[in-house]
Amino acid sequence: GAGVSQTPSNKVTEKGKYVELRCDPISGHTALYWYRQSLGQGPEFLIYFQGTGAADDSGLPNDRFFAVRPEGSVSTLKIQRTERGDSAVYLCASSIGTGELFFGPGTRLTVL
């Protein structure tokens, strides 16, 4: 049983570019979460999915951020027109619904 995986582990991009971050949850986990973590801070909730649909997207900071989970498994977080303030570690987690979240190692995004 592999854990949650995230690709890439590091992404460096230029201001204004588009990026996609991928998350592969644990097989069979119906819930999938995205968090953003800035240096020295706690993870900040962005969005979570139950199956294919977004159950709560209240944490997405603006319309440049979008996430999909078309087949109820892999999810992609998409950020348009990146800004320097988007630089952070993006964490993905999955859950079978018991309340315990299993986290991936994160993607460190740097916007120059």
Next chain:
Amino acid sequence: AQTVTQSQPEMSVQEAETVTLSCTYDTSESNYYLFWYKQPPSRQMILVIRQEAYKQQNATENRFSVNFQKAAKSFSLKISDSQLGDTAMYFCAFMKGGKLIFGQGTELSVKP
């Protein structure tokens, strides 16, 4: 709104001693879940212990235990017989409605 407050940004403890990390939260709900997560320098977040609000008995997992005071909205973590491998960021988290909200974290250093 639901918030989680960790008032100790940093703590240190001598190996084999006991340390307590504090957490308070704010909610109007009566049924919810509380968690402590550990994030070592490797970055991957792992669950330490969980508590269901309707249970009066404090949760215990080996060297880790909680002091859950529902009326005071307090949820502290006690680590007994501290080990060097306990060095990490510790996050208190609150779950309601499927969404996990984290505190700002406490950086714990265990010294030999």
